[in-house]
Each structure stands twice: as structure tokens, then as C-alpha cells.
Amino acid sequence: xxxxRDHALSLDAADPLARFREAFVVADPGxxxxxxxxxxxxxxxxxxxxxxxxxxxxxxxxxxxxxEGWYEAPRRIGAKIARLVGASPDEVIxxxxxxxxxxxxxxxxxxxxxxxxxxxxxxxNFPSDLYLIDGAVRLLGGGxxxxxxxxxxxxxIDAGDLAAAVDGDVAVVALTxxxxxxxxxxxxxxxxxxAHEAGALVLWDLSHSAGAVPIDLDGAGAxxxxxxxxxxxxxxxxxxxxxxxxxxxxxxLGNPLTGWFGHDRPFDFDLAYAPAPGLRRFLAGTPPVxxxxxxxxxxxxxxxxxxxxVREKSVRQTEYLVALWEERLAPLGVSLKxxxxxxxxxxxxxxxxxxxxxxxxALIEEMGVIPDFRAPDNIRFGIAPLYNSFVDVxxxxxxxxxxxxxxxxxxxxxxxxxxx
Ligand SMILES: *Cc1c(COP(=O)(O)O)cnc(C)c1O
Numbered sequence: 538x539x540x541x542r543d544h545a546l547s548l549d550a551a552d553p554l555a556r557f558r559e560a561f562v563v564a565d566p567g568x569x570x571x572x573x574x575x576x577x578x579x580x581x582x583x584x585x586x587x588x589x590x591x592x593x594x595x596x597x598x599x600x601x602x603x604x605e606g607w608y609e610a611p612r613r614i615g616a617k618i619a620r621l622v623g624a625s626p627d628e629v630i631x632x633x634x635x636x637x638x639x640x641x642x643x644x645x646x647x648x649x650x651x652x653x654x655x656x657x658x659x660x661x662n663f664p665s666d667l668y669l670i671d672g673a674v675r676l677l678g679g680g681x682x683x684x685x686x687x688x689x690x691x692x693x694i695d696a697g698d699l700a701a702a703v704d705g706d707v708a709v710v711a712l713t714x715x716x717x718x719x720x721x722x723x724x725x726x727x728x729x730x731x732a733h734e735a736g737a738l739v740l741w742d743l744s745h746s747a748g749a750v751p752i753d754l755d756g757a758g759a760x761x762x763x764x765x766x767x768x769x770x771x772x773x774x775x776x777x778x779x780x781x782x783x784x785x786x787x788x789x790l791g792n793p794l795t796g797w798f799g800h801d802r803p804f805d806f807d808l809a810y811a812p813a814p815g816l817r818r819f820l821a822g823t824p825p826v827x828x829x830x831x832x833x834x835x836x837x838x839x840x841x842x843x844x845x846x847v848r849e850k851s852v853r854q855t856e857y858l859v860a861l862w863e864e865r866l867a868p869l870g871v872s873l874k875x876x877x878x879x880x881x882x883x884x885x886x887x888x889x890x891x892x893x894x895x896x897x898x899a900l901i902e903e904m905g906v907i908p909d910f911r912a913p914d915n916i917r918f919g920i921a922p923l924y925n926s927f928v929d930v931x932x933x934x935x936x937x938x939x940x941x942x943x944x945x946x947x948x949x950x951x952x953x954x955x956x957x
Pocket of ligand 1: 665
């Protein structure tokens with residue numbers, strides 16, 4: 538393995554996706570931004586789209602905007618995201634946050650399986666998901682409980698351990714496909730098949746997968762899914778999330794948040810609730826239109842690049858990072874906290890160091906690198922192949938090496954900030 542910077546430059550020169558970086562706003566070309574798994578960069582088309590939406594749609598068209606595209610936008614943009622996750626256009630809709638969407642689909646699934654009492658999840662799941670699963674089980678009561686599959690190494694979930702947890706008592710298997718801390722990637726098709734063999738529904742959180750790994754929800758026969766749009770889809774801070782309900786389940790499940798946007802005829806203003814046919818019933822209230830319109834630009838770029846090409850580059854880049862880690866950082870006491878096998882890894886790599894938080898601070902404050910930190914000791918490097926170069930990866934490793942070699946991190950406080 539060549540560890541020199543020229544090699545990274547030659548990899549970039551041969552990269553068929555390199556031109557996509559120009560489609561993003563890069564305010565500081567020297568900044569190595571490796572946090573696209575937390576907040577993706579701003580697509581230039583989105584900057585223009587939002588300016589026009591404010592000025593021409595809200596400003597000039599006012600309430601007429603609802604009849605000129607806003608009302609349809611959750612379905613229209615959902616249909617585009619559907620192409621990234623292997624779903625039909627009428628199986629994905631954009632609305633609310635990931636947390637709220639997870640709640641809606643989880644409660645809908647539990648109420649659909651009243652004879653089964655168990656929700657299976659794992660301890661690598663995102664805490665918000667675990668809190669919501671816990672809250673739904675407590676709210677619905679009736680002897681329901683959570684069965685938490687524990688990771689043996691803090692990095693991945695053993696397929697046998699998961700299989701052993703899924704039996705005839707299970708109503709829903711609710712998992713995040715790509716683990717937020719380690720990047721461990723569940724085998725979506727295999728776990729879906731496992732859940733179905735036991736007669737359970739499966740609910741996937743695709744937040745760290747959408748826009749990073751190819752997903753085939755329909756091919757796998759998956760039932761339900763949610764996912765974030767402000768990570769690899771580059772939708773902007775707090776942009777609304779998507780939800781997926783398999784076509785065959787849409788008429789059977791009910792949305793527990795029975796708001797007027799999910800009503801069959803919201804503008805009849807009937808006193809009684811009647812669910813819309815199809816996926817629209819999973820809307821609740823008025824969507825955040827400006828944020829929603831901001832989702833489209835990033836999705837268009839991913840569709841143009843092709844998710845297979847994005848994944849291929851992502852694997853080459855995470856492999857490159859792992860190889861550089863082994864040569865240059867492992868000797869300095871940095872560990873690999875992500876799966877070694879790229880087939881079991883999403884698009885971020887976690888490196889461990891006992892002083893991880895202070896190292897992260899030093900990278901951000903004085904080295905021009907933005908990763909992020911997840912307790913207890915993980916420094917996460919998120920790679921977004923549409924705008925991250927091989928030189929970005931090389932620079933991140935080199936600057937991390939310098940922080941440690943020059944002990945630059947030691948002047949920072951080890952007290953955690955409010956937001957990481
Ligand atoms: C980012 C993320 C979320 C975020 O949920 P919000 O409702 O947008 O705050 C939820 N689940 C997972 C797995 C995530 O990675």
C-alpha cells in the first residue's frame with residue numbers, strides 16, 4: 538500500500554465521481570469535511586432552489602403555492618428517494634422527523650400484531666430509536682416488551698445471536714441497518730427473511746444507509762422503513778425524513794397520528810377521521826415546505842451519479858482509510874472500531890483513542906478537519922463519495938497523526954461539549 542499523498546492525488550485523478558464535488562457549496566476549500574454522515578454539504582442547486590422558493594413561491598404566490606406543488610411535494614420527492622432504496626414510487630413519502638416516522642410505523646406494526654408481544658432490536662441502535670421503542674412498548678402495554686440483542690464486541694451484531702432472538706413471540710424486528718457508532722451494516726435481505734420466517738414484521742431505520750449503500754427494500758420484501766435526509770442525502774439541517782410502507786401493507790396499517798394531512802379528504806374539513814388510501818395516510822400535519830423542497834437537490838445528484846457507483850467509491854475510500862490507519866495510526870495507539878470487512882460496513886469509519894474527545898477537538902480547532910466524536914472513544918470519519926476525495930482521507934489521517942505525534946490534543950479539555 539502506498540501511503541504517500543501523490544498516490545491519493547492519482548486516485549482522485551482517476552475517479553469518475555470527482556466532478557460531483559463541484560455541485561456542492563465549498564466555502565472553505567482547505568477544510569476536510571468528514572461529517573457528511575451527520576450533516577451533508579449544501580448542494581449548489583439546493584441553495585438556488587431555496588432562494589427561489591422563498592422569493593417566488595412564498596413571496597409571490599403566497600397561499601396559492603399549495604396548489605402549485607407544495608401539497609404534492611411529500612409524494613413527489615418520496616418517489617425520487619424510492620429509487621435510491623429499491624422501492625416503488627408510491628411506497629415512499631417524506632414527512633416529519635425520523636423519530637416521529639419511526640414512532641408512527643412502530644405503533645402501527647404493533648397494533649397490527651396484537652397477539653405478539655416482543656420487539657427485537659440491538660444495542661448498537663441509535664438511542665432515539667431505542668427510546669421510542671421503549672416508549673411505544675410502555676404506552677401500548679399489554680405485556681409487551683423489548684428484546685435487546687447485545688453486541689459481543691461493540692462493533693457488530695452476531696447473526697446467530699439475532700436469529701436466536703427472533704421467535705414466534707416477536708411482532709416487529711426494528712433495527713438500524715448501519716450502526717451510527719461503528720458503521721456495522723446489517724444484511725437487510727437476510728434479516729428481513731429471518732423476521733418473516735418467524736411471522737414478524739420488519740422495520741428498518743436507513744438513516745446512515747440512504748444515499749451511501751444500495752438498498753433493495755422491495756427485493757428483500759421489507760415491510761417498513763424510515764430514514765434521515767440530512768445525512769448522505771444532503772437535505773439540510775432538520776430536513777424532513779422519509780418513510781416506506783410496502784404496498785401490500787398500506788391499506789392494512791393505520792397511522793396512530795391521525796392528523797388531517799393523512800385524511801382522505803383534508804379540505805372537506807369533516808369532523809370524523811377517515812384515512813387516505815395508500816401511503817398518504819402516514820402524513821400527520823402540514824409539512825415543513827421549505828425544508829422539504831431542500832431535500833430534492835441532493836437526491837437528484839445521487840440519482841445522477843448512481844448509488845452503485847457511489848457505493849463502489851465509498852468502499853474504496855473506507856478501505857483506503859483503514860489501510861492508512863493500519864500503517865500510520867495503529868502504531869500510535871489508535872484502534873479500528875469499525876468492521877474490517879467492507880461488505881459489513883457502511884460509509885463511515887470509527888477510530889478509537891482513549892483521548893478521542895480531545896483529539897477530535899484538536900482536529901476541529903486547529904487542523905481543519907471535521908470528523909465527529911461519539912462516546913466513549915470513537916472518532917467517526919464519514920465519507921460522502923460525492924464530495925469527499927481520496928486526498929481528504931489522506932489529509933485526515935495525516936493531520937490526526939500530527940495531532941498525536943505533537944501531542945496537540947493535550948491542551949484541550951476532556952469535558953464533553955453540549956453538542957457533538
Ligand atoms: C440520525 C438518526 C436519527 C435522527 O432522528 P431525528 O428524528 O432526525 O432526530 C434517527 N435514527 C437514526 C438511526 C439516525 O442515524
